[in-house]
Structure formats: structure tokens, C-alpha cells
Amino acid sequence: MSVVGYRLRRDFEEERTSQAIIPLDEVFQLTLKDTVATLERKVLLAVANAMIKHHDSLKAGGHDVPDVSDVRKWLTSPLLTGGGGGGSVLGFGANAARSVSANTSAGFNEEGLRSTVSGWLGQCFPTSQSGAFVCVLDNLELLETSKDARGLLESMRDGLLSMRGLKWVLCGARGIVRTSASSPRLEGRLAEPLELDPIADNEIAQVIARRLDYYRINDDAVAPVGPESFKLVYDILNKNLRNALKYSExxxxxxxxxxYIGKGEEAFTDMFEGWIQQKAEQSAEQTDLSGTRAWEVFDALVIKGGSCSPGDFEEFGFNSSQAMVPHIKSLEDVNLVQSSASDEDRRRKTIAVTPRGWLVHFARNGYSLPG
Structure with missing residues (x-):
């Protein structure tokens, strides 16, 4: 999405098209603690800042943009200052007063914010052919269930999703976008979701190498985590890109x-291997499981690829799912696995090895990568 947005913006700035498609700098996301109102405020403030940032290029492209000085003043004046006093200065024989109060103008209440920014958008992008700011709502899976995500999107239907001058890209893992977009209320608002395949495992080192080359400022700069080190932790964590980035950080x-900053690439590589092994060893030593059956379940789960459902109990040597539950609970208690229920059927669960679980397995497996 970032690459596509960059290319579309450059096409407009270099006058290859008159349609201004400009991604907002901020990527938005929601959790269960957030509301549509908090999201709307974040989006509208980001749009106001984008009006300032891209004012010159929009104006050069023939768009009717608001006066940037007015926009900047509106954004940066949360306080009003007033003053009064007598006839002398420096406190000799006079009195002086100065007051500071909150700005309660239209720009700083919710309805005024929405009215002002939507007016700017309609002015700048009077038709869909004129262009739009592109908003990305990422990590919808943080809402945990597609029911919650669907409720969020439905409440956005007649507000942010329909606001002129805004185009939305919704992203989420585990199929949550497809299930959320299936609501009848969202028909005509959301296009058919696109399924994006993950990066091929054998290409991950090359991708990291390309990114390092692109973002390198100095020719002699050395990244703390190089392509091969990243591939190592990526494999340890069962091909989980997000978790691999977290451990790299x-x-x-x-x-x-x-x-230790300033070492060479070879030194960093050796240090990283030792560091990740130490992390794995510490995690294994801090994991206290009573009995051996839970470990047997854990090892079998790893062999299965790291996930299963309670209905797979026979593959783990149990006569019923109820007989397997206590051992899964023991593994959950030490954060080696986690269980998640389907919002469509709360009886359906998925049991998966956690990042910590993969790290513990790495240590228990003699620091050999998962088979």
C-alpha cells in the first residue's frame, strides 16, 4: 500500500495526472477501547495537517485549497490569550492583567471539527475524479472478533466511509476484513477484499537486504540485524514477520x-546468534510445567505446525477433547500456547503456539530450527 500510494502521489506531483491521490502520513488502527468518535477526530486532524503539507502541490495542480495560514492557525491555537491593564508599564503605578482560556471555537469542538474539515475536502475534491486523501485502517484483527470489526465499520458507514475527499484501505489478518465486509449495511461502501499472500519464506532475506539498501544513509552503515540474522529469528518464530521485527528491535x-554500537556486520551476526540463544534459554528455564504430559502435547503441537483445534484430540493421544483441556490450560498458564474462539461459534477454538513458545522450543530442540 505504501508503494502504491507513493507512486500515485508522485504521478500527481510530476503532472502525469490531474487526479490528486495523496496518502495520509498516519496509519490508523483501533482496539476494543477505541470508538468511532476517537478515530474520526484522529483522521480529521491528519487531513488538516495534510492540507498544510501538500498545499503547494494541490494548488499547482488546479485544486481549490483553503488558505494554509488559516488552517495552520486553526490547528495550532488551542489557547486564546487576553490582556488588560492600567496606563503605565513595568508595574510602576499601574495594574496589569493577562488571561489564558481554552479555545472553544468551532475548530475545537467535535461538530465544528467535522464541519470545517469536510468543507475543506469538498472544496478541494469536488468530484471523485478530482482525487482524495487515502486513509489506511490497519490491524483490524486487534478488535479480536469479526463481529466487533463489523460493528465498527457499520458505524463508520454514513460518516468517514462516505465523506467526500477520503478513500479508505482496510487491512487485517485472519480473514477479518472479508467477514466484516459481508454485512448488508456495507454493500456499496466496500469493494471485494483482496487476498494478499505473505512474502515467500525463501525471499525474506532478500527483502530485508533490499530495504537496508534503500534506507541506508551512509555507504558504510551496518544494520544491527542483517538479512541472515533476520532470517534466523524469522525461522525460529515459525515465519512470523511481526514477531521477528519485534525481536530485531x-x-x-x-x-x-x-x-556495542559500531561493530562490524560479522560481529553483529555472531552477537545476535548468541543473544537469541540466551533469550531462548532464559525462557525455557523460566517455564515451570508440572509433569511431562503437557510437554508431550506441546511437542506434538509443534510437529503439527503450531496450531490445532480441540477436535484434534485423538492426534495427541486422548480419548476426548475434555481430557486434553487440562494440559492445554497448563501450556496457556506459562504462555506457550494461546486459544482463540470464533465469534460465529464460541465452541470452535484454535490453539496456537505463542512467540514465547517457539522460543522455548528452539532451546529445547538444541538450538536447531523447527523441522
Whole structure:
């Protein structure tokens, strides 16, 4: 999405098209604690800032944009300052007063914010052919169930999703976008979801190498986590890109704290391998499981690829799913696995190995990668 948005914006700025498709800098996401109102405020403020940032290019492209000085003043004046006093200065023989109060103008209440920014959007993008700001709502799976995500999107239907001058891209894992977009109320608002395949496992090192080359500022700069080190932690964590990025960040911060910055690439590679093994060993040592049956279930789950359902109990040597439940509970208690229920049928569960679980397996497997 970032690459496509960049290319569309460049096409407009370089006058290859008069349609201004401009991605907002901020990527939005929601959790169960958020509301549509909080999302709307974030989006409208981001649009106002984008009006300032892209004012010149929009104006050069023939778009009717609001006066940027007015927009900037509206955004940066949360306080009003007033003053009064007598006839002398510096406090000699006079009195002076100065007051500061909150700005309660239309720009700083919810309805005024919406009215003002939607007016700017209609002015700048009077038709769909004129262009739009592109808003990305990412990580919808953070809402945990497609029912919650669907409710959120339905409440956005007549507001943000229909606002002129905005185009939306909704992203989420585990099929949550497809199930959420199936609501009758959203017909005509959302297009058919696109299924994006993950990066091929054998290409992950090459992808990281390309990104490092692109973002390198100095020719002699060395990344704390190089392509091969990233591939190592990616494989340890069962091909989970997000978790691999998290551990790469942790290692980089550890290097800084230990004042190891400035080493060469080979030194970083050796240090990373030792660091990730130490993390795995610590996690294994801190995992206290009573009895051996839970470990047997865990090892069998790893062999199955890291996920199963309670209905697979026979593959784990049990006569019923109820007989397997206590061992799954023991594994959950030490954060080796997690269970998630389907919102369509609460009886259907998926049991999956956690990132910590994969790290523990790495240590228990003699620091060999999962088969």
C-alpha cells in the first residue's frame, strides 16, 4: 500500500495526472477501547495537517485549497490569550492583567471539527475524479472478533466511509476484513477484499537486504540485524514477520544499552546468534510445567505446525477433547500456547503456539530450527 500510494502521489506531483491521490502520513488502527468518535477526530486532524503539507502541490495542480495560514492557525491555537491593564508599564503605578482560556471555537469542538474539515475536502475534491486523501485502517484483527470489526465499520458507514475527499484501505489478518465486509449495511461502501499472500519464506532475506539498501544513509552503515540474522529469528518464530521485527528491535536496543554500537556486520551476526540463544534459554528455564504430559502435547503441537483445534484430540493421544483441556490450560498458564474462539461459534477454538513458545522450543530442540 505504501508503494502504491507513493507512486500515485508522485504521478500527481510530476503532472502525469490531474487526479490528486495523496496518502495520509498516519496509519490508523483501533482496539476494543477505541470508538468511532476517537478515530474520526484522529483522521480529521491528519487531513488538516495534510492540507498544510501538500498545499503547494494541490494548488499547482488546479485544486481549490483553503488558505494554509488559516488552517495552520486553526490547528495550532488551542489557547486564546487576553490582556488588560492600567496606563503605565513595568508595574510602576499601574495594574496589569493577562488571561489564558481554552479555545472553544468551532475548530475545537467535535461538530465544528467535522464541519470545517469536510468543507475543506469538498472544496478541494469536488468530484471523485478530482482525487482524495487515502486513509489506511490497519490491524483490524486487534478488535479480536469479526463481529466487533463489523460493528465498527457499520458505524463508520454514513460518516468517514462516505465523506467526500477520503478513500479508505482496510487491512487485517485472519480473514477479518472479508467477514466484516459481508454485512448488508456495507454493500456499496466496500469493494471485494483482496487476498494478499505473505512474502515467500525463501525471499525474506532478500527483502530485508533490499530495504537496508534503500534506507541506508551512509555507504558504510551496518544494520544491527542483517538479512541472515533476520532470517534466523524469522525461522525460529515459525515465519512470523511481526514477531521477528519485534525481536530485531529488542536486540538493537540491547546493543545500544550495552554500548556495542559500531561493530562490524560479522560481529553483529555472531552477537545476535548468541543473544537469541540466551533469550531462548532464559525462557525455557523460566517455564515451570508440572509433569511431562503437557510437554508431550506441546511437542506434538509443534510437529503439527503450531496450531490445532480441540477436535484434534485423538492426534495427541486422548480419548476426548475434555481430557486434553487440562494440559492445554497448563501450556496457556506459562504462555506457550494461546486459544482463540470464533465469534460465529464460541465452541470452535484454535490453539496456537505463542512467540514465547517457539522460543522455548528452539532451546529445547538444541538450538536447531523447527523441522
Amino acid at each position: 529488542d536486540f538493537s536496543l540491547w546493543l545500544y544499552d550495552e554500548e
